[in-house]
Amino acid sequence: MWSFRVRGGVKLQYHKELSSEKAVVAMPLPRRLYLPLQQHIGAPAIPVVAVGDTVLKGQLIAKAAPGLSAPVHASSSGTVVAIEEYVAPHPSGLRQKTIIIATDGQDRWADLPTPVIDDFPLGVSPSELNSRVAGAGIVGMGGAAFPSAVKLDLKSRYQLDMLLINGAECEPYLTCDDRLMREEAAAVIDGVRILAYALEVQSVVFAIERNKPQALAAIRDAARVEPWIKVMALPTRFPMGSERHLVLACTGRETPSRKLTADIGVVVHNVATARAVARTIRSGEPLISRVVTVSGRGIREPANINVPLGTLVEDLLVFCGGLHPVPHKLIGGGPMMGAPMPSVQVPVVKGTSGVLALTADEVNDGAESPCIRCGSCVSACPCGLVPLEMAQLVRRGDLQGAHTIGLQDCVSCGSCSFICPSHIPLSHYFNFAKGQLGALDRDSRRQDRIRSLIQARNERAAREAETKKAAAAARKAAKAAAAASTAAPAATPASQLEEST
Amino acid sequence: MITMATRAGPFTHTVNSISRTMLWVMAALLPATAYGLWLFGWPALMLFVITLGSALAAEAAMLKLLGQPVRSRLFDGSALLTGWLLALSLPPWAPWWIGLLGSLSAIVIGKHLFGGLGQNMFNPAMVARIVLLISFPVQLTVWVAPAPFGSDASPSFGQALAYVSDSTPLPEHMSAATSLGVLKTEHSRGVSVVKTAAQLPPPAQLAIGHESGSMGETSAGLLLAGGLLLIVLRIISWHIPVAMLGTLAALAAIFSAVDPTRFATAPIHLLSGAAVLGAFFIATDYVTSPVSRSGQLLFGAGIGALTWVIRSLGAYPEGVAFAVVLMNAMVPLIDRGFRPRVFGRSRRGKTLEANTQPKIKL
Numbered sequence: 001m002w003s004f005r006v007r008g009g010v011k012l013q014y015h016k017e018l019s020s021e022k023a024v025v026a027m028p029l030p031r032r033l034y035l036p037l038q039q040h041i042g043a044p045a046i047p048v049v050a051v052g053d054t055v056l057k058g059q060l061i062a063k064a065a066p067g068l069s070a071p072v073h074a075s076s077s078g079t080v081v082a083i084e085e086y087v088a089p090h091p092s093g094l095r096q097k098t099i100i101i102a103t104d105g106q107d108r109w110a111d112l113p114t115p116v117i118d119d120f121p122l123g124v125s126p127s128e129l130n131s132r133v134a135g136a137g138i139v140g141m142g143g144a145a146f147p148s149a150v151k152l153d154l155k156s157r158y159q160l161d162m163l164l165i166n167g168a169e170c171e172p173y174l175t176c177d178d179r180l181m182r183e184e185a186a187a188v189i190d191g192v193r194i195l196a197y198a199l200e201v202q203s204v205v206f207a208i209e210r211n212k213p214q215a216l217a218a219i220r221d222a223a224r225v226e227p228w229i230k231v232m233a234l235p236t237r238f239p240m241g242s243e244r245h246l247v248l249a250c251t252g253r254e255t256p257s258r259k260l261t262a263d264i265g266v267v268v269h270n271v272a273t274a275r276a277v278a279r280t281i282r283s284g285e286p287l288i289s290r291v292v293t294v295s296g297r298g299i300r301e302p303a304n305i306n307v308p309l310g311t312l313v314e315d316l317l318v319f320c321g322g323l324h325p326v327p328h329k330l331i332g333g334g335p336m337m338g339a340p341m342p343s344v345q346v347p348v349v350k351g352t353s354g355v356l357a358l359t360a361d362e363v364n365d366g367a368e369s370p371c372i373r374c375g376s377c378v379s380a381c382p383c384g385l386v387p388l389e390m391a392q393l394v395r396r397g398d399l400q401g402a403h404t405i406g407l408q409d410c411v412s413c414g415s416c417s418f419i420c421p422s423h424i425p426l427s428h429y430f431n432f433a434k435g436q437l438g439a440l441d442r443d444s445r446r447q448d449r450i451r452s453l454i455q456a457r458n459e460r461a462a463r464e465a466e467t468k469k470a471a472a473a474a475r476k477a478a479k480a481a482a483a484a485s486t487a488a489p490a491a492t493p494a495s496q497l498e499e500s501t
Numbered sequence: 502m503i504t505m506a507t508r509a510g511p512f513t514h515t516v517n518s519i520s521r522t523m524l525w526v527m528a529a530l531l532p533a534t535a536y537g538l539w540l541f542g543w544p545a546l547m548l549f550v551i552t553l554g555s556a557l558a559a560e561a562a563m564l565k566l567l568g569q570p571v572r573s574r575l576f577d578g579s580a581l582l583t584g585w586l587l588a589l590s591l592p593p594w595a596p597w598w599i600g601l602l603g604s605l606s607a608i609v610i611g612k613h614l615f616g617g618l619g620q621n622m623f624n625p626a627m628v629a630r631i632v633l634l635i636s637f638p639v640q641l642t643v644w645v646a647p648a649p650f651g652s653d654a655s656p657s658f659g660q661a662l663a664y665v666s667d668s669t670p671l672p673e674h675m676s677a678a679t680s681l682g683v684l685k686t687e688h689s690r691g692v693s694v695v696k697t698a699a700q701l702p703p704p705a706q707l708a709i710g711h712e713s714g715s716m717g718e719t720s721a722g723l724l725l726a727g728g729l730l731l732i733v734l735r736i737i738s739w740h741i742p743v744a745m746l747g748t749l750a751a752l753a754a755i756f757s758a759v760d761p762t763r764f765a766t767a768p769i770h771l772l773s774g775a776a777v778l779g780a781f782f783i784a785t786d787y788v789t790s791p792v793s794r795s796g797q798l799l800f801g802a803g804i805g806a807l808t809w810v811i812r813s814l815g816a817y818p819e820g821v822a823f824a825v826v827l828m829n830a831m832v833p834l835i836d837r838g839f840r841p842r843v844f845g846r847s848r849r850g851k852t853l854e855a856n857t858q859p860k861i862k863l
Contacts, residue, residue: 007841012513091509172513244844256853257845263855335513356512364514369577370619372519375792379738384841386792406843406850414511421517422619428509 004252006245008382009237010415012172012336014211015362019295019302020175024183026306027319033075033101033310034086035061039349040139041146042068047099053080056110058286061099064134070147070350071137073286074110075308078103089313089332089349093342101310112284122197122281126152129198133277136286137350142166142177142241142270143333145351148277151267152198158262163201164250165192167208167215167271168234168241171334174354176291177271179304181208181215185222188271191278193226195269204229205250211236238336239413243268245382257409272353292348294320298327298357307348313355314344327357335362336414369422377416377426383409387416387426394433399440402433410434519618522787523578525736527585529727530717530782534589536710537717540647541593543661545716549588551665552600556584559608567613579618583607586626586783589717590775590822591633594645594675596667599637603629623829624789627822634822644713646677677713680773684765685818693762698769707772718775728781740794742780744801745808749776752809764813776808779821789829796832796839803828 038044045062055061055074062072078101086098113132116124124132134149154160169177181188196204206223208216210233223229232250234240244255246268253264261268269277276287288309295302300321307316313330317323331338332346333354341355348355377387385406393402407430416426538546560580564571587603610632611625612618634641648654654675656664663669678686680701687697702712710720718724731737749770756764770776775783784790784804791800804824811820842848 007844010515254853255845256855257843258852259845259855329512331510331512336511338510338512340510340512358512363512364516365508365512366514366518367573369519369573370617372579372619372787373790373792374522374787376517378792378841379794381841383844384846385843386836386840388792389836405840406846409843409845418511418513419515419517421515421519421522423514425508427511431509 003232003234003249006237006240006249006382007384008380008415009239009245010380010419011236012238012418014172014236015295015297016173016175016178016211018173018297019293019304020178020212022175022179022303024176024179024291024304024306027308027311027316029076029103029105029107029308030311030315031103032081032312033078033103033308034312034347035072035075035099035101035310036086036088036347036349037062037072037097037099038088039072039145039309039351040070040137041144042070044097045069045072047083047097049080049083049099051080051083054078055080055101056108058112058288059110060286061101064137064147068147068150070139070149071135071286072099073137073288074101075288075310076101076103077106077108087343087346089341089346089352091339091342098347112286115284116281120193120197122194126198126200129194129281132280133198136276136280138273138276138280138287139350140270141272141276141290141350141353143337143351143353145349148269148273151269152195154260154262154267155199155201158260159265160199160201160262160267161265162203162205162251162267163192163196163199164247164261164266164268165195165204165206165271165274166241166243166246166268167206167212167219168246169212169271170209170236170238170241171336171338171354173295173356174293174334175295176293176304176353178212178215180271180275180291181212182218184275185218187278187282188219188275189222189225189229190282191274191276192223192229194277194281195274196229199267201267202228206231207234207240207246207250208232209234209236209240238415238418239382239411242382242411242413244411287350290348290350290352292316292352293354294356295354296327296331296356296358297362298324298330298359300324307352309350310347312344313341313346313348316348316355317344317357323357324359328360328363329356329358331356331358336418337412366423368424371422371424374421376419376421380415380419382413382415383411385410387430388424390433391424391426391429394429399433399437402430403437407433407437519579520577522736523582525734526582526731526782527578529730530585530589531727533710533720533723533727533778534585534717536720536723537589537593537715540649540710540719541645541716542648542650542655543658544656544664545593547661547665548591548593548595548597548600549716551597552588552591552604553581553584555601555604556580556587556608559605560612563609563613563617567617569617574618577618580608580612583612583625587629589778590626590630590715590783592641592643592645593716594643594664594671595640597665598667599633599640602636603633606632619788621788622832623826624783624786627783627825627829630822631826634817642682643671644677644679644682645671645675646713647711648675679714679818680707680712680769681812681818684769685812688763694757694765695761698765701769701773704768704772707768712773714773715775718778721772721777724777724781728777731781731785737781737785738794738797740797741785741790741801741804744798745780745784745805746771746776748802748805749809750805752806753813756809756813770809770812774812774819775821779804779808779825783821784825784828789825789832791832791835791839793836793839793841795841796835799835799839800828800832803831 043065047062049061064071081102082100085095088096138148139145330341414427607625607629611628615621708722750767753767753770757766807824808820
């Protein structure tokens with residue numbers, strides 16, 4: 001089956017051979033686990049344990065907040081020693097509420113939900129599956145960490161007809177999905193079938209880039225049980241794994257700007273997410289570990305490791321034999337779209353697909369020189385944008401101008417920055433501008449809210465004055481002038497108006 | 502270890518760079534240049550060295566004057582390439598001061614007065630050529646017959662020095678007109694183009710380049726080979742050269758079919774003058790050409806059309822330099838009007854309908 005043509009993109013140096021032949025190994029249990037309450041897109045989870053509590057492996061320690069959120073479970077048994085602000089795995093190095101568990105080394109399991117062991121059709125309803133996935137705290141494990149249950153629930157609002165499994169793994173260095181597909185193909189396919197069942201779609205496409213022939217063979221083999229699962233080999237080109245570009249390559253359907261792939265009937269889930277769903281449904285285990293690729297030429301022994309969530313990156317690096325002297329950058333995720341880690345003392349979370357220690361040669365971030373308008377960025381942009389022009393507008397401070405020519409259609413894949421012969425940090429400009437526009441937008445919405453609150457208050461005051469006047473008139477009429485009103489109506493304190501939206 | 506975020510990703514980067522690009526372009530120019538230097542002998546070699554040397558000197562002086570990093574910028578190859586292209590577009594036996602003034606015009610006026618690398622609106626080499634052509638029409642239209650090294654006509658080093666230093670006038674018997682020049686003058690005398698064309702060198706000879714003309718423009722074949730190398734290396738795309746040469750050939754073919762006594766045929770237009778040099782090496786200059794593929798097609802077609810118009814209807818026999826510079830002026834407008842289609846949007850920028858499945862056309 002041929003894939004559809006996707007505009008732009010870049011050819012990369014993949015360096016996957018550093019870790020692609022290393023089978024997944026288990027990480028020894030660390031002495032402490034650091035579980036941030038927010039490892040997903042949405043509101044932070046709410047702790048349901050207190051300092052000093054004993055917790056068991058797989059026990060719920062923080063429940064999902066109302067709205068978009070996901071729960072957090074203990075990755076091993078032990079004692080909660082603190083619930084405090086701790087450095088988050090985010091380039092800012094800001095702190096966030098984290099539950100810290102001292103492990104007892106016994107790995108005692110909590111009571112888990114009853115596994116669903118029957119073959120298809122499953123003995124449980126799609127909505128039951130959905131709530132189990134939500135309860136297990138499963139999020140998109142490709143890196144975005146969007147709560148998976150919310151994606152499964154899209155069927156209530158959109159006409160869905162296809163499930164697309166993202167096994168592209170288009171980032172250099174990362175091999176965790178590759179290893180999962182090779183080593184646990186049957187479980188991955190089981191997860192895919194469960195997802196398809198939960199979504200009630202008839203058509204499934206499993207997309208894998210051609211640079212992973214063993215994974216392709218393993219998945220083809222495992223998918224033979226279900227002939228309706230189509231396995232597609234995709235050209236190796238970054239950013240093939242970007243959701244909307246993957247949908248275009250596999251189906252020829254183009255997601256409208258600022259819409260979801262669900263708008264055109266497709267839901268995309270990552271390979272590791274499918275694996276996590278299968279584990280949750282088949283054994284009742286919540287999401288408490290994930291496979292992480294530790295690689296880069298700054299790592300002594302690159303590896304694919306099954307890591308309990310909350311393990312510190314430092315422990316992971318020690319497990320991999322440590323660092324070569326002075327790597328240039330420490331990255332969480334892939335080198336194209338990942339982010340620098342603020343320190344080695346940050347935990348592995350649900351979205352951590354890789355930990356890379358890169359040398360200066362690998363990063364190759366030379367000094368910036370002037371733009372020579374070579375147009376490489378225009379050819380490379382998979383979104384059809386003109387990065388050099390957008391960057392010029394952002395540099396000039398004309399955010400609105402950048403917005404007009406499509407800033408918000410940028411998926412931040414970094415292809416433009418990668419290809420620029422002048423080393424201009426184009427995607428850095430765009431990330432900055434998007435942040436600024438987001439802040440401006442929030443600000444204007446807040447102003448709108450303040451305005452409407454002030455208006456509401458004025459109207460209420462007017463109404464109260466009206467009522468008071470009427471009451472006074474009534475009293476006057478009753479000749480009870482002595483009972484004049486004294487109590488001033490309580491005005492809304494200004495601080496209450498500052499309420500953020 | 503730098504762990505704090507000083508810059509967002511990506512944390513991997515292409516090995517490509519400005520100087521690598523410039524070096525490849527010069528490498529692609531090398532065969533045609535070597536042929537031109539061989540064909541026109543010592544005077545051409547001297548002019549070539551003078552032009553490139555003064556381009557580098559002018560660049561160094563301007564960088565210093567403008568407070569830009571001299572060492573890294575001077576050797577990024579851009580000034581050298583500008584000087585090189587200018588030299589190739591000059592009459593091969595022109596005196597030394599033509600090369601010097603040309604390089605000064607290119608680097609000082611054409612490049613640095615606009616803000617330096619990446620900021621100039623017009624192709625610096627072509628700006629210089631036009632400045633020279635208008636200021637010194639005589640020196641810029643003195644052409645010599647081929648006098649390859651080793652042949653009897655080839656001047657010795659001493660003779661060449663005398664010609665280039667402008668102390669001895671060029672010998673009468675060496676002067677020869679270019680094909681396009683002959684066509685223009687004969688046509689103005691009322692001689693039919695068909696008759697003149699019959700006396701020109703045959704197309705095969707024009708392709709090899711054994712004819713009079715500018716230092717590096719004569720060998721269409723070697724220039725084409727260099728251009729194809731750049732396309733294969735993805736340093737340039739096919740859009741500008743194909744659009745330019747295609748338009749030039751189409752117009753020439755149509756009009757020569759309509760009135761063969763007045764208009765030259767397509768092979769003459771393509772193989773003589775600076776058409777091939779311009780199409781692959783001058784019009785494709787990154788800084789002064791549009792960035793989108795559709796814009797490049799329009800830009801190339803515009804240069805082709807203007808070249809034909811100037812050659813066939815204008816006063817000058819050759820029009821590539823004027824055509825390039827005129828279309829350079831259109832680039833900001835083209836860039837504004839010819840952006841690629843944004844993913845998920847129609848050509849006009851509207852969000853695509855969710856239900857309709859657009860035919861994928863990119």
